[in-house]
Amino acid sequence: xxxxxxxxxxxxxxxxxxxxxxxxxxxxxxxxxxxxxxxxxxxxxxxxxxxxxxxxxxxxxxxxxxxxxxxxxxxxxxxxxxxxxxxxxxxxxxxxxxxxxxxxxxxxxxxxxxxxxxxxxxxxxxxxxxxxxxxxxxxxxxxxxxxxxxxxxxxxxxxxxxxxxxxxxxxxxxxxxxxxxxxxxxxxxxxxxxxxxxxxxxxxxxxxxxxxxxxxxxxxxxxxxxxxxxxxxxxxxxxxxxxxxxxxxxxxxxxxxxxxxxxxxxxxxxxxxxxxxxxxxxxxxxxxxxxxxxxxxxxxxxxxxxxxxxxxxxxxxxxxxxxxx
Amino acid sequence: xxxxxxxxxxxxxxxxxxxxxxxxxxxxxxxxxxxxxxxxxxxxxxxxxxxxxxxxxxxxxxxxxxxxxxxxxxxxxxxxxxxxxxxxxxxxxxxxxxxxxxxxxxxxxxxxxxxxxxxxxxxxxxxxxxxxxxxxxxxxxxxxxxxxxxxxxxxxxxxxxxxxxxxxxxxxxxxxxxxxxxxxxxxxxxxxxxxxxxxxxxxxxxxxxxxxxxxxxxxxxxxxxxxxxxxxxxxxxxxxxxxxxxxxxxxxxxxxxxxxxxxxxxxxxxxxxxxxxxxxxxxxxxxxxxxxxxxxxxxxxxxxxxxxxxxxxxxxxxxxxxxxxxxxxxxxxxxxxxxxxxxxxxxxxxxxxxxxxxxxxxxxxxxxxxxxxxxxxxxxxxxxxxxxxxxxxxxxxxxxxxxxxxxxxxxxxxxxxxxxxxxxxxxxxxxxxxxxxxxxxxxxxxxxxxxxxxxxxxxxxxxxxxx
Numbered sequence: 001x002x003x004x005x006x007x008x009x010x011x012x013x014x015x016x017x018x019x020x021x022x023x024x025x026x027x028x029x030x031x032x033x034x035x036x037x038x039x040x041x042x043x044x045x046x047x048x049x050x051x052x053x054x055x056x057x058x059x060x061x062x063x064x065x066x067x068x069x070x071x072x073x074x075x076x077x078x079x080x081x082x083x084x085x086x087x088x089x090x091x092x093x094x095x096x097x098x099x100x101x102x103x104x105x106x107x108x109x110x111x112x113x114x115x116x117x118x119x120x121x122x123x124x125x126x127x128x129x130x131x132x133x134x135x136x137x138x139x140x141x142x143x144x145x146x147x148x149x150x151x152x153x154x155x156x157x158x159x160x161x162x163x164x165x166x167x168x169x170x171x172x173x174x175x176x177x178x179x180x181x182x183x184x185x186x187x188x189x190x191x192x193x194x195x196x197x198x199x200x201x202x203x204x205x206x207x208x209x210x211x212x213x214x215x216x217x218x219x220x221x222x223x224x225x226x227x228x229x230x231x232x233x234x235x236x237x238x239x240x241x242x243x244x245x246x247x248x249x250x251x252x253x254x255x256x257x258x259x260x261x262x263x264x265x266x267x268x269x270x271x272x273x274x275x276x277x278x279x280x281x282x283x284x285x286x287x288x289x290x291x292x293x294x295x296x297x298x299x300x301x302x303x304x305x306x307x308x309x310x311x312x313x314x315x316x317x318x319x320x321x322x323x324x325x
Numbered sequence: 326x327x328x329x330x331x332x333x334x335x336x337x338x339x340x341x342x343x344x345x346x347x348x349x350x351x352x353x354x355x356x357x358x359x360x361x362x363x364x365x366x367x368x369x370x371x372x373x374x375x376x377x378x379x380x381x382x383x384x385x386x387x388x389x390x391x392x393x394x395x396x397x398x399x400x401x402x403x404x405x406x407x408x409x410x411x412x413x414x415x416x417x418x419x420x421x422x423x424x425x426x427x428x429x430x431x432x433x434x435x436x437x438x439x440x441x442x443x444x445x446x447x448x449x450x451x452x453x454x455x456x457x458x459x460x461x462x463x464x465x466x467x468x469x470x471x472x473x474x475x476x477x478x479x480x481x482x483x484x485x486x487x488x489x490x491x492x493x494x495x496x497x498x499x500x501x502x503x504x505x506x507x508x509x510x511x512x513x514x515x516x517x518x519x520x521x522x523x524x525x526x527x528x529x530x531x532x533x534x535x536x537x538x539x540x541x542x543x544x545x546x547x548x549x550x551x552x553x554x555x556x557x558x559x560x561x562x563x564x565x566x567x568x569x570x571x572x573x574x575x576x577x578x579x580x581x582x583x584x585x586x587x588x589x590x591x592x593x594x595x596x597x598x599x600x601x602x603x604x605x606x607x608x609x610x611x612x613x614x615x616x617x618x619x620x621x622x623x624x625x626x627x628x629x630x631x632x633x634x635x636x637x638x639x640x641x642x643x644x645x646x647x648x649x650x651x652x653x654x655x656x657x658x659x660x661x662x663x664x665x666x667x668x669x670x671x672x673x674x675x676x677x678x679x680x681x682x683x684x685x686x687x688x689x690x691x692x693x694x695x696x697x698x699x700x701x702x703x704x705x706x707x708x709x710x711x712x713x714x715x716x717x718x719x720x721x722x723x724x725x726x727x728x729x730x731x732x733x734x735x736x737x738x739x740x741x742x743x744x745x746x747x748x749x750x751x752x753x754x755x756x757x758x759x760x761x762x763x764x765x766x767x768x769x770x771x772x773x774x775x776x777x778x779x780x781x782x783x784x785x786x787x788x789x790x791x792x
Contacts, residue, residue: 015605301614
């Protein structure tokens with residue numbers, strides 16, 4: 001087991017290098033630092049001095065991959081590639097284009113993100129599994145058919161409408177919670193409630209339908225037929241046999257997204273003005289802060305790979321039939 | 326003088342490919358059977374009609390040209406620098422009749438008060454009359470309701486006439502195909518005696534035609550869906566957005582399809598280092614969070630475009646490039662899933678007798694992949710195309726919100742939502758842009774989802790065996 005995990009971590013290294021190279025090419029080769037400076041400082045009336053100053057303040061004035069001017073190791077280390085990309089491997093994110101420490105910002109901003117994503121995930125699982133079980137229990141009746149129709153309609157609506165609608169109905173018409181914002185401590189609950197609810201409703205359609213398919217698949221299996229044949233009640237069959245076996249794919253599907261909870265949801269956070277990593281990223285995109293976007297790309301990839309490894313591990317825990325070698 | 330944008334060319338290329346595919350399916354039994362199964366599902370056929378309706382509008386909007394300038398006095402024909410599409414010509418009134426700013430659906434007066442100078446010289450603060458919306462009415466309060474009802478009824482009657490003519494044409498073609506007379510075809514449709522639910526198709530068509538003709542008739546006199554901040558008709562914007570939505574949904578797939586198929590089959594067919602390399606590529610691409618990669622690429626495109634501003638001759642061309650680029654990026658993001666599926670399926674197929682036999686006979690690898698593997702993985706390709714479509718249309722709205730979607734000057738539902746969102750705080754609320762985008766998007770995505778379900782049910786062998 002530990003051997004397996006170690007090997008997976010070693011396999012992850014070339015992938016992270018790949019991610020790094022892709023982002024490096026995107027940010028520094030497709031467009032030179034000169035062009036980025038010009039973009040930031042305004043198009044037409046930029047002096048060369050201003051560009052040089054902008055570049056040297058942010059460390060973009062070095063050669064891209066190979067510094068011929070420096071000595072021995074400096075040829076490699078005193079370059080943009082080393083300073084901006086290689087350092088990401090040790091999670092040294094450096095400074096953003098407006099001079100803030102990205103690592104510190106990330107450590108501060110992940111908590112509000114988690115305050116939204118964790119309750120959304122837990123409550124969501126509870127709700128979707130219950131709905132899916134109900135539909136599976138009433139399979140092929142009108143409840144099931146209409147349930148699926150409602151699911152399809154709900155998943156055909158853009159998430160933007162759920163957010164706008166939620167803000168309008170709950171905050172503007174009913175005045176139940178503030179429309180957006182965030183507060184620390186227990187005060188946060190009233191700010192968190194609406195985003196969580198909206199997130200829950202927004203993905204009810206696709207998740208319920210997907211879980212229903214999983215449960216129905218289990219229901220066609222032999223052990224369920226055996227359970228019914230030996231006279232177990234439908235309730236026992238549903239909860240002990242179908243639910244338990246259906247949970248294996250559901251839980252492993254959840255494990256993949258666990259690390260990504262840190263990143264938060266871009267759209268939700270930005271709409272509800274929650275100071276998490278999602279809105280951090282959006283702000284960076286909108287103010288064209290390349291350093292932050294690059295750091296978040298890297299962080300996201302790391303978390304995704306961790307998610308993949310966790311998934312494989314969780315398979316062995318959830319399903320004793322599977323052994324990793 | 327016709328203008329062909331790159332996306333126009335691609336969309337017509339796509340049309341040709343669809344036509345070829347239809348021809349291929351019609352000749353092969355293993356494709357014909359599941360398609361017939363799709364054809365027998367009423368909900369799927371109703372969705373197909375709705376989809377066709379959208380596609381027609383989208384295609385009309387993809388025929389671009391420079392309009393000829395009238396009465397310039399020159400001997401040679403002059404062309405305007407403006408670029409119009411066939412849809413613009415049909416909806417010329419909607420496009421040209423712009424108000425000053427917001428007005429509600431069916432409004433005759435502006436949305437906000439203004440200072441109006443009366444004929445006798447006094448000045449009052451009131452809601453001014455709109456320039457075009459309901460401008461034919463003299464006494465708006467008295468005539469309004471009657472006028473709207475009358476115009477709606479007229480529109481509906483015209484719609485019904487058009488529908489009857491269309492139905493007769495369809496029934497006539499059907500009867501010709503079956504080599505029976507028109508009456509017995511009609512009877513069989515009315516009494517639901519067909520495997521293909523023609524009555525559902527005709528009814529859906531009827532509803533669409535009647536609604537759109539009523540709206541078309543009314544839109545001659547009113548702004549049926551209101552106007553937006555700069556006074557442009559919301560109905561016109563919604564119609565123009567259809568092309569954007571369809572392009573994002575289809576071009577993305579078209580762009581990624583060759584890669585996904587080639588890479589997926591190659592990875593599954595040749596084991597060893599080719600498989601390793603391809604797996605490495607798609608795991609790496611997959612591990613980059615999608616939105617961030619799109620954002621990074623669009624940022625870079627922005628930088629590139631601002632630095633090379635002179636290489637684009639018109640706003641439209643610039644917007645078109647951006648749309649194409651967006652499709653490309655979305656395609657790069659989304660081919661990995663299909664590629665993985667194809668790899669797995671190809672690995673399974675390589676163990677099958679006929680592939681082994683072909684290998685034993687010394688058939689070249691390329692021929693085996695093309696003749697024996699590709700046709701047997703086509704169902705996976707098709708299912709993933711139809712399933713991806715609705716997701717891509719929805720994604721466009723989200724991307725527009727983060728400002729990394731299509732060009733802000735291009736009409737798209739995402740841009741409509743994005744600009745309407747800022748007006749939510751107004752009192753009374755400006756809801757119509759949002760509502761229009763909602764209805765048009767829901768129509769397209771819901772139809773696509775329902776159709777995709779039917780296609781998946783018919784083509785997925787796993788489901789086919791359990792039923």
